[in-house]
Amino acid sequence: MIMIWLILYAITVTILSLVHDPLVFAAVLAGTLLIAGRDAPGLARRALLAMALFSGVVSVAYAVSTLWRGDSPWVWLLRTNLRVMAMTTLTLLIASRVDLIRATSRLPALQFLVILTLAQIRSLRCLWEDFRRALQSRTLRRPGPGTALHHGGAAGGALLRRAEHDLEARLQAMDARGFFVDVDRS
Amino acid sequence: MHIPDGFLGPQTWIPAYGAAGAGWAWVLRGLRRDLRAETIPRLGVASACSFVLMLIAIPLPGGTTAHLTGVGMIAVLFGVRLGYLAISVVLLMQALLLGDGGITALPISSLALGLVGTATAVSARRVLRPLGETISLFAAGWCGVVAAAVITALALGLQPTLSHDDVGAPLFFPFGTATTLPAIVVPHLLIGILEGVVTIIAWRGLGKRTGGGAP
Numbered sequence: 194m195i196m197i198w199l200i201l202y203a204i205t206v207t208i209l210s211l212v213h214d215p216l217v218f219a220a221v222l223a224g225t226l227l228i229a230g231r232d233a234p235g236l237a238r239r240a241l242l243a244m245a246l247f248s249g250v251v252s253v254a255y256a257v258s259t260l261w262r263g264d265s266p267w268v269w270l271l272r273t274n275l276r277v278m279a280m281t282t283l284t285l286l287i288a289s290r291v292d293l294i295r296a297t298s299r300l301p302a303l304q305f306l307v308i309l310t311l312a313q314i315r316s317l318r319c320l321w322e323d324f325r326r327a328l329q330s331r332t333l334r335r336p337g338p339g340t341a342l343h344h345g346g347a348a349g350g351a352l353l354r355r356a357e358h359d360l361e362a363r364l365q366a367m368d369a370r371g372f373f374v375d376v377d378r379s
Numbered sequence: 380m381h382i383p384d385g386f387l388g389p390q391t392w393i394p395a396y397g398a399a400g401a402g403w404a405w406v407l408r409g410l411r412r413d414l415r416a417e418t419i420p421r422l423g424v425a426s427a428c429s430f431v432l433m434l435i436a437i438p439l440p441g442g443t444t445a446h447l448t449g450v451g452m453i454a455v456l457f458g459v460r461l462g463y464l465a466i467s468v469v470l471l472m473q474a475l476l477l478g479d480g481g482i483t484a485l486p487i488s489s490l491a492l493g494l495v496g497t498a499t500a501v502s503a504r505r506v507l508r509p510l511g512e513t514i515s516l517f518a519a520g521w522c523g524v525v526a527a528a529v530i531t532a533l534a535l536g537l538q539p540t541l542s543h544d545d546v547g548a549p550l551f552f553p554f555g556t557a558t559t560l561p562a563i564v565v566p567h568l569l570i571g572i573l574e575g576v577v578t579i580i581a582w583r584g585l586g587k588r589t590g591g592g593a594p
Contacts, residue, residue: 206384206482206483207389207393209384209385210385210388210389210392210483211389213544213550239478240478242478243383243477243478243479244383244478247381247382247383247386248383251386251552251553251554254554255553255554268548269548269549269553272550273385273386273551273553276384276385277383277384277385277386279385280383280384280385280481280482280483281383281384281385281478281481284384284474284475284478284481284482285475285478287475288474288475288476288478293472293475300407303407303464303468306410306422306426306464306465306468307468307472309419309422309423309426310423310426310427310430310465310468310469310472311472312423313423313424313426313427314427314430314431314472314476316427317427317431350584356423356424356427357424360419360423360424364419
């Protein structure tokens with residue numbers, strides 16, 4: 194099932210890259226949101242947030258430079274932004290439907306690295322949130338730049354040490370279960 | 380340097396997947412030989428740090444975004460092979476988990492940051508090592524991110540030439556290299572300073588415990 198999703202995704206992305214008709218992009222975007230069902234509003238919001246920074250800046254720069262020359266930017270703006278929105282929404286939908294760890298199961302070495310990195314990202318996020326809340330609960334007013342910098346440095350160092358320790362423990366657990374049995378440990 | 384989907388034409392991303400895929404195959408084939416028990420935890424930590432550093436993005440008017448990457452840090456700690464793979468995995472997860480950077484841009488970003496960036500960083504460190512550890516580490520971070528910025532700027536800047544309609548209007552990214560090179564590379568000359576500092580800090584924190592760093 195994972196492979197079918199991935200193949201369909203690859204074909205759709207290639208088509209979206211090869212055609213230049215805004216109607217096709219709108220149709221793919223509508224289809225993606227339809228498949229997402231109840232998740233559609235959240236998916237659209239995440240896609241908009243993900244593309245807003247880059248697409249917004251490039252679109253404004255292009256619109257200004259084109260209008261300055263006396264040309265119309267609207268065709269490019271509509272086509273590009275719809276294409277970007279359709280592709281980003283589709284990617285986020287696939288990412289929510291496909292388990293990255295299972296998707297890399299045919300390449301154990303890559304799967305190993307994905308597990309390591311994902312586990313680290315999740316640990317770091319949780320720990321950082323703990324540190325952030327700890328600072329918030331201990332300061333009556335919004336911390337100044339000096340306090341924030343000091344807190345960031347201290348938290349960064351602690352996170353690094355904790356992450357390293359956690360990862361060593363995780364490695365030993367994976368090793369004990371034979372996941373990494375043929376790695377050269379010399 | 381996170382290019383979203385839809386800004387690179389198939390003339391760019393399909394061949395780039397071929398080149399990046401060959402690189403990934405090369406790295407994965409030698410991965411188990413390159414990994415050491417003491418290297419693995421630090422690789423995970425460095426990849427996660429790179430992920431976090433790349434999340435803080437500043438948009439650039441001529442295209443793409445500017446942010447720290449950790450490319451110098453990963454390059455001096457783990458070398459080109461592991462660095463290429465670690466950065467590729469980080470970029471893949473950013474694209475899938477956050478929608479930050481596109482799947483069609485993944486091979487270009489991986490080649491720019493993971494291969495050219497790390498190779499430049501490792502080369503700079505080797506060439507400048509006689510000048511002292513601090514200088515060579517700083518140069519590794521600075522050169523790695525600037526080299527990656529140049530590749531990204533070239534890939535984006537070539538789009539209007541490679542993909543345009545009958546009247547010459549761009550179909551994908553609209554600005555040429557005359558815009559992208561200064562708009563992307565100049566901010567990265569400054570970001571490279573921070574990247575150099577991160578590389579020095581990371582080496583002092585992790586490098587001496589990774590068994591000597593990049594081969």
